Amino acid sequence: MLKLYQMPRAWGIPNISPPCAKLETWLRISEIPYELGPFDISRAPKGKVPFIEDNEALTGDATLLLEQLKAQYGVDPDRQLSPAEHGIGLAFRRMLKEDFYWSLVYFRWRDAQNLQVMRDTFLGILPSFLPEEVRLQIVEGAKGNLLNQLQNQGMGRHTPQEVALLGIADLAAVSDFLADKPYFFGDRPTTTDATVFAALSNVIDAPIASPLKEFALSRANLVAHTLRIEQRYFPELAAEKA
Numbered sequence: 011m012l013k014l015y016q017m018p019r020a021w022g023i024p025n026i027s028p029p030c031a032k033l034e035t036w037l038r039i040s041e042i043p044y045e046l047g048p049f050d051i052s053r054a055p056k057g058k059v060p061f062i063e064d065n066e067a068l069t070g071d072a073t074l075l076l077e078q079l080k081a082q083y084g085v086d087p088d089r090q091l092s093p094a095e096h097g098i099g100l101a102f103r104r105m106l107k108e109d110f111y112w113s114l115v116y117f118r119w120r121d122a123q124n125l126q127v128m129r130d131t132f133l134g135i136l137p138s139f140l141p142e143e144v145r146l147q148i149v150e151g152a153k154g155n156l157l158n159q160l161q162n163q164g165m166g167r168h169t170p171q172e173v174a175l176l177g178i179a180d181l182a183a184v185s186d187f188l189a190d191k192p193y194f195f196g197d198r199p200t201t202t203d204a205t206v207f208a209a210l211s212n213v214i215d216a217p218i219a220s221p222l223k224e225f226a227l228s229r230a231n232l233v234a235h236t237l238r239i240e241q242r243y244f245p246e247l248a249a250e251k252a
């Protein structure tokens with residue numbers, strides 16, 4: 011069976027890493043059976059999670075993996091979409107992955123209070139056989155790495171107000187397009203719903219205070235979409251909160 015390697019669960023959401031949450035949600039929407047492997051980034055073929063092991067082959071990158079899995083398993087939750095809907099979905103997914111993701115990283119790692127939440131979270135998910143001092147060193151390494159990436163990507167050069175402006179514009183676009191539909195393109199969830207859920211669960215249900223969270227909570231359709239996907243595809247997490 012396909013083995014999925016990702017960050018361990020935390021915060022009562024599928025994953026604190028949006029790419030990991032996206033891939034696992036997509037696997038569940040596509041009804042592809044899988045089992046979870048241990049958190050071991052040292053085996054990641056691209057040095058990042060998520061990655062999968064299938065017949066002893068390791069493959070990384072959530073976005074590329076979806077294409078591979080579609081061909082391999084003959085599944086495609088986007089099959090019913092028109093070419094125009096395909097284009098719109100792709101544009102929203104890229105927006106969330108390449109732009110919005112960095113606003114999430116910004117508020118997690120650049121705000122002193124949220125930074126403490128991230129430290130505590132990582133201390134909790136890193137293997138407990140490692141001494142706390144070593145786990146703390148790993149967290150500091152991750153923080154340094156992410157702050158460098160933020161600076162190089164460009165989001166890290168903005169003020170918190172500017173990042174909020176950009177991130178909220180992304181969320182408003184998702185909310186306006188979703189409108190009162192249950193899923194992004196109607197009655198059936200697609201790849202874009204997996205990506206939207208991965209981003210929104212990391213805003214709405216994360217213990218990270220930010221203007222992004224305030225805005226997302228103010229849009230009832232974003233809150234309802236997150237809950238809808240969680241209840242349908244991650245009932246075990248929904249049950250924990252009940």
Ligand SMILES: N[C@@H](CCC(=O)N[C@@H](CS)C(=O)NCC(=O)O)C(=O)O
Pocket residue numbers: 027028029030057058059060070071072073155
């Ligand atoms: N394009 C990749 C991005 C994956 C990614 O950025 N993963 C992060 C966690 S959110 C990671 O593993 N970071 C480790 C590192 O950069 O060293 C995908 O879609 O899978």
